[in-house]
Amino acid sequence: MAMLIEDNAAQNDFLVKDNYVPITAKMWSIGGGKGGTGKSFVTLGLGSRLAKMGKKVVIIDADLGGANLHTLLGIRYPEHTLNDFLKKRVDTLNELCLETPISNLKLISGGDDILYLANPKYSQKARILRNLKKLEADYILLDLGAGSSFNILDFFNYTQGKIVIVSPYPTSVQNAYGFIKSALFRRLSQVFSKNGQILNLIKKSIDPGSEERINSVIELIAAVDQVDGESASIMNRELDNFKIKLIVNMAKSRGDMKFGDIIKIVSDKYLGVSVDVLKPIPFDMMVEKSIILTDPLLYNKTGSEVAMSIYEVTSDILKASKCL
Ligand SMILES: Nc1ncnc2c1ncn2[C@@H]1O[C@H](COP(=O)(O)OP(=O)(O)OP(=O)(O)O)[C@@H](O)[C@H]1O
Numbered sequence: 001m002a003m004l005i006e007d008n009a010a011q012n013d014f015l016v017k018d019n020y021v022p023i024t025a026k027m028w029s030i031g032g033g034k035g036g037t038g039k040s041f042v043t044l045g046l047g048s049r050l051a052k053m054g055k056k057v058v059i060i061d062a063d064l065g066g067a068n069l070h071t072l073l074g075i076r077y078p079e080h081t082l083n084d085f086l087k088k089r090v091d092t093l094n095e096l097c098l099e100t101p102i103s104n105l106k107l108i109s110g111g112d113d114i115l116y117l118a119n120p121k122y123s124q125k126a127r128i129l130r131n132l133k134k135l136e137a138d139y140i141l142l143d144l145g146a147g148s149s150f151n152i153l154d155f156f157n158y159t160q161g162k163i164v165i166v167s168p169y170p171t172s173v174q175n176a177y178g179f180i181k182s183a184l185f186r187r188l189s190q191v192f193s194k195n196g197q198i199l200n201l202i203k204k205s206i207d208p209g210s211e212e213r214i215n216s217v218i219e220l221i222a223a224v225d226q227v228d229g230e231s232a233s234i235m236n237r238e239l240d241n242f243k244i245k246l247i248v249n250m251a252k253s254r255g256d257m258k259f260g261d262i263i264k265i266v267s268d269k270y271l272g273v274s275v276d277v278l279k280p281i282p283f284d285m286m287v288e289k290s291i292i293l294t295d296p297l298l299y300n301k302t303g304s305e306v307a308m309s310i311y312e313v314t315s316d317i318l319k320a321s322k323c324l
């Protein structure tokens with residue numbers, strides 16, 4: 001957790017300010033800490049469904065260490081990748097958009113130069129983020145990699161729309177909660193990067209070994225309020241803006257819904273973060289098959305429960321997008 005506040009504060013200024021700049025495209029990140037929970041599958045399902053509704057969608061493979069969205073779409077060798085942008089072979093992200101088998105759905109591939117991309121330098125990450133707004137699209141979906149490295153957290157925090165995917169296992173629940181917590185504290189650390197006193201209080205909330213430990217964000221805000229009421233209002237506003245949509249993917253029974261509810265309850269209690277648990281997506285062998293056959297909508301053709309769930313998730317995201 002310490003790393004959340006270690007990198008150069010001044011450099012991160014735009015991450016804080018850019019959140020208040022109006023944008024036209026609706027941006028959503030799909031993350032969640034643990035690997036293999038279905039982030040890429042949900043990105044693709046949601047993107048395809050929005051595209052079928054006539055929205056112009058760009059999905060971005062922001063899994064910089066293990067890009068594979070192009071493969072899921074049956075594209076073997078992407079003509080352009082984010083690497084071309086980072087190496088300044090092209091000037092805009094629009095030039096990287098690849099056509100996919102689904103009309104209205106474009107892909108920006110994460111590229112194959114894995115080692116180079118997995119740890120983009122600060123300036124490279126900033127360049128990608130700042131250019132997202134110039135993309136010609138109605139919806140931009142970012143498929144994030146596994147883990148909670150600060151590059152992943154910065155992508156997640158940059159988009160106002162935030163989706164967390166969890167699979168119905170205790171380890172996945174732990175990871176998803178840890179991911180939400182890390183993202184929130186990274187954001188707060190960036191917002192208060194120039195205020196040593198408040199930053200110290202944030203550190204006490206993060207550091208489990210701290211003597212005067214602060215146990216929840218509610219306690220943190222109360223402590224901040226003692227120091228400076230204005231900062232407490234800013235923190236409250238940050239919490240109001242930090243809303244999570246959570247999906248339990250690969251659910252095997254109705255009871256698996258509880259994994260989403262646990263995250264909701266704990267996030268509310270300890271982080272003061274509102275988590276909206278959407279309809280779970282069931283486990284279905286057809287999903288695996290559609291991936292093996294690189295036929296992204298195979299599960300759809302059968303009118304399956306998975307297809308129905310994706311449909312409902314899409315309606316929720318459309319509704320929530322109106323408020324972004
Ligand atoms: N609802 C589902 N039913 C059955 N299998 C699924 C479902 N969702 C995803 N899978 C399978 O789980 C595997 C992991 O999915 P996916 O690649 O989307 O996960 P991910 O979270 O993007 O992984 P990574 O963290 O490695 O990027 C895939 O093989 C996919 O076919």
Ligand SMILES: [Mg+2]
Nearest residue numbers: 039040063144
């Ligand atoms: Mg993935």
